[in-house]
Amino acid sequence: MPHTLPGTTIPVDPGQPDAAEAVLAPLFLAGGLMLSQVAQLTGLEPYVVQNWVRRGFVSPPVRKRYSRRQFCRIATINLLKDCLQLDKICRLLSHVNGELDDESDDLIDDAQLYGYIAALTPRLEKGALPTQTELEGWCTQVLQDYQEVVPGAKERVEQVLRIIMTAWFSCVLKCRAEALITQLDTNGGKEE
Numbered sequence: 001m002p003h004t005l006p007g008t009t010i011p012v013d014p015g016q017p018d019a020a021e022a023v024l025a026p027l028f029l030a031g032g033l034m035l036s037q038v039a040q041l042t043g044l045e046p047y048v049v050q051n052w053v054r055r056g057f058v059s060p061p062v063r064k065r066y067s068r069r070q071f072c073r074i075a076t077i078n079l080l081k082d083c084l085q086l087d088k089i090c091r092l093l094s095h096v097n098g099e100l101d102d103e104s105d106d107l108i109d110d111a112q113l114y115g116y117i118a119a120l121t122p123r124l125e126k127g128a129l130p131t132q133t134e135l136e137g138w139c140t141q142v143l144q145d146y147q148e149v150v151p152g153a154k155e156r157v158e159q160v161l162r163i164i165m166t167a168w169f170s171c172v173l174k175c176r177a178e179a180l181i182t183q184l185d186t187n188g189g190k191e192e
Contacts, residue, residue: 032065
């Protein structure tokens with residue numbers, strides 16, 4: 001099964017450090033992505049992305065082009081939409097980024113937050129459920145290069161990152177359970 005960047009359809013090598021940066025940087029050299037490109041890279045229908053913009057979850061595109069920040073916000077929401085309600089995702093993101101359609105009050109750039117998420121997901125995909133202490137350690141480690149814009153920002157970002165990873169991992173576990181149920185149905189409950 002090919003690995004993809006979280007919340008996207010973009011294939012990546014999970015062992016590559018900074019996989020998100022390596023893949024996303026070239027995509028935005030031309031100044032942004034059109035809606036059709038965002039839809040193709042996330043697997044979302046264009047109307048869903050437009051709805052998220054209309055509802056203020058993502059700032060509007062400039063000259064019909066979505067920036068890297070906007071794309072990363074969309075990918076983050078897409079990653080979480082199957083495990084959290086949209087209003088809870090927005091509340092979570094607002095905890096570190098204030099008004100979601102205003103980038104001037106952000107404690108962390110959405111692209112930077114997404115990079116942290118992309119760095120953590122391979123650890124969770126291959127292993128067992130981490131303890132709270134392990135997850136906290138991973139989040140602390142991945143946030144080493146984060147520079148606070150205001151005092152206390154790093155603590156808030158780390159808290160949000162832990163919640164995002166916990167929610168996402170709950171979806172991974174749900175998928176594992178569904179695969180096991182499918183296996184039961186396929187081979188009549190017999191172990192292979």
